[in-house]
């Protein structure tokens with residue numbers, strides 16, 4: 001699969017490196033492609049400007065700060081028919097929530113033809129590098145309005161080692177973004193650090 005990763009921070013880099021290692025064609029979209037050239041090559045991926053990366057991809061992964069997400073998505077060109085994975089959380093720099101609708105719904109409104117799936121926002125990037133714990137695998141809740149797009153993203157998450165939980169339509173992103181705040185506050189407000197995550201029990 002051709003995957004564009006928009007943003008080369010903690011989340012973008014770990015997801016892109018892992019999917020490249022699993023054999024996907026990964027292209028990082030960054031504001032500074034020259035600065036990333038060495039580690040991108042080592043990862044077996046390619047790098048270019050964000051819009052060029054998105055144009056060539058089936059799946060576009062948005063891994064930029066919540067405060068920049070809506071502006072960045074509008075620079076990516078026509079995303080019609082593509083899967084847009086929204087990993088962002090609507091956080092200010094002091095980690096307090098941005099108000100109103102979910103980030104995912106606001107992003108979807110700006111790219112009407114894209115199939116937006118909320119995913120990879122409810123746990124830390126260390127857990128994306130390795131979601132397997134001694135007692136089991138972490139859960140990755142996802143939501144979105146397009147079944148095919150969700151199936152694509154579910155397969156990508158399962159390939160990383162997550163147990164996927166489909167939480168329903170994109171409006172559920174409001175809940176998944178709130179779930180992220182629980183993880184973030186436990187990690188950094190309550191001092192647990194990043195080596196924990198949510199798992200799923202069913203009967």
Ligand SMILES: NC(=O)c1ccc[n+]([C@@H]2O[C@H](COP(=O)([O-])OP(=O)(O)OC[C@H]3O[C@@H](n4cnc5c(N)ncnc54)[C@H](OP(=O)(O)O)[C@@H]3O)[C@@H](O)[C@H]2O)c1
Pocket residue numbers: 006007008009010011012029030031032062063064065066068072087088089090091120121122123124125126
């Ligand atoms: N860190 C986590 O554990 C975690 C977990 C789940 C979800 N999230 C969410 O995922 C998103 C990415 O998180 P992150 O931790 O990877 O963030 P980060 O380390 O700060 O990286 C964000 C990247 O976004 C790109 N970017 C594009 N426009 C930008 C702008 N105007 N200002 C700053 N950066 C810009 C930059 O890449 P280029 O310089 O290459 O353009 C930057 O490296 C956030 O919305 C965050 O809330 C984070």
